[in-house]
Amino acid sequence: MNQITFLNGLTLAPSKIIGVGRNYDEHIREMQSSRTKEPVLFLKPNSALHDISKPIPIPKDLGSVHHEIELAVCIAKTCSKIFADEAPEYTLGYGLALDLTLRDIQSKAKKDGLPWALAKGFDHSCPVSQFVTKDKIQNVDDLNLLLKVNGVVKQNGNTCNMIFKTGELIAYISRFFTLYEGDIILTGTPSGVGPIKERDKLEATIDQISSIQTIIV
Ligand code: MG
Numbered sequence: 092m093n094q095i096t097f098l099n100g101l102t103l104a105p106s107k108i109i110g111v112g113r114n115y116d117e118h119i120r121e122m123q124s125s126r127t128k129e130p131v132l133f134l135k136p137n138s139a140l141h142d143i144s145k146p147i148p149i150p151k152d153l154g155s156v157h158h159e160i161e162l163a164v165c166i167a168k169t170c171s172k173i174f175a176d177e178a179p180e181y182t183l184g185y186g187l188a189l190d191l192t193l194r195d196i197q198s199k200a201k202k203d204g205l206p207w208a209l210a211k212g213f214d215h216s217c218p219v220s221q222f223v224t225k226d227k228i229q230n231v232d233d234l235n236l237l238l239k240v241n242g243v244v245k246q247n248g249n250t251c252n253m254i255f256k257t258g259e260l261i262a263y264i265s266r267f268f269t270l271y272e273g274d275i276i277l278t279g280t281p282s283g284v285g286p287i288k289e290r291d292k293l294e295a296t297i298d299q300i301s302s303i304q305t306i307i308v
Contacts, residue, residue: 092104092137093105093137093138093140093141094140095140095165095186095219095221095222095273095275096221096222097183097184097221097222097223097224098221098222098223098224098227099224103165103272103273104137104273105137105140105165105273105274105275106137106271106273106274107134107135107136107137107268107274107275108134108135108136108137108139108140108217108274108275108276108277109132109133109134109264109268109274109275109276109277110132110133110134110135110190110211110276110277111130111131111132111255111260111276111277111278111279112130112131112132112133112279113126113127113130113131113254113279114130114253114254114255114260114278114279114280115248115252115253115254115279115280115281115282116252116254117248117252117281117282118279118280118281118282118284120282121282121283121284122284126254129263130255130259130260130263130264132264132267133206133207133208133211133212134208134211134212135190135211135212135216135217135277136212138214139212139213139214139215139216139217140217140218140219141215141216141217141218141219142218142219143187143188143189143218143219143220143295143303143305144220144303144305145305146305146306146307146308147189147191147215147218147293147305147306147307147308148214148215148308149191149215149287149288149289149307149308150193150213151289153193153195153196153213154193154194154195154196155193155194155195155286156191156192156193156194156286156287156288157191157192157194157284157285157286157287158189158191158238158240158245158246158284158285158286158287158293159189159190159191159192159246159280159284160187160188160189160236160237160238160246160248160280160281160295160297161187161188161189161190161236161277161278161279161280162185162186162187162188162231162234162236162250162257162277162278162297162300163185163186163187163188163219163222163275163276163277163278164182164184164185164257164260164261164275164276164278165182165183165184165185165186165222165273165274165275166181166182166183166261166270166271166272166273166274166275166276167180167181167182167183167272168181168271168272169269169270169271169272170261170265170269170270171265171269171270172265172266173261173262173265174262175256175258175259175261175262176258177262178257178258178259178261178262179225179258181261181265181270182225182257182261183222183224183225183272183273184222184223184224184225184227184228185222185223185225185228185231185297185300186219186220186221186222186223186275186300186301187219187220187236187295187296187297187300187301187303188217188218188219188220188275188277189217189218189219189293189295190211190216190217190277190280191213191215191216191217191218191287192210192211192216192284193209193210193211193213194210194284194286196209196210197210197211217275217277218305219275220295220300220301220303221301223299223300223301227299228299228300229299231250231257232250232251232253232256232257233249233250233251234249234250234297234298234299234300235247235248235249235296235297235298236248236249236250236281236296236297237294237295237296237297238283238293238294238295238296239293239294239295240285240287240291240292240293241291241292242292242294244283245283245284245285246280246281246282246283246284247281247283248280248281248282248283249281250278252281253278253279254279255279257276257278260276260278261276264276287307288307289307289308290306290307290308291306291307292304292305292306292307293305293306293307
């Protein structure tokens, strides 16, 4: 099983990664999608995890691969059917994640009314930084996210623009999935998503959490 690490040395093996789609209005607009009453969820397996500081291998023959920078939440302990105001108790910390997406495959799946499993869950589709414990973060609902590709700013957002906040997401997800210590929630991406290719240099920052440089291979 792949593990995630915290700055304080703690390591955990997430049983699952739950992704949230359509959580920023500007991203919904750029995808020509529409807002939903409830969060849109998908899963990535543990095998999708990858250390973001190491070169990121992407599929070469499956169409376009898009970057999506996202705040990742790590769960502290088993929870099921909790209320949003209980979420802090079940939150261990935060990380920086890329929700890599096979966009051509996803677009076709959407058109055909089919699931996103292949588009979202492939190997290395979830590069993550080291995580920091929640006490290091002043306000999780006000964090800048910045992604540059080859020195050009592509995504520049703030978690204040999330439609469903982290507590609401944890509560909603826990209605359907029992969450375990180490499980990860990807909270959605701001606008500016686009393709990446071999040899692209990525710089990704979420204030107070992580600032990394990496390369696509
Ligand atoms: Mg995403």
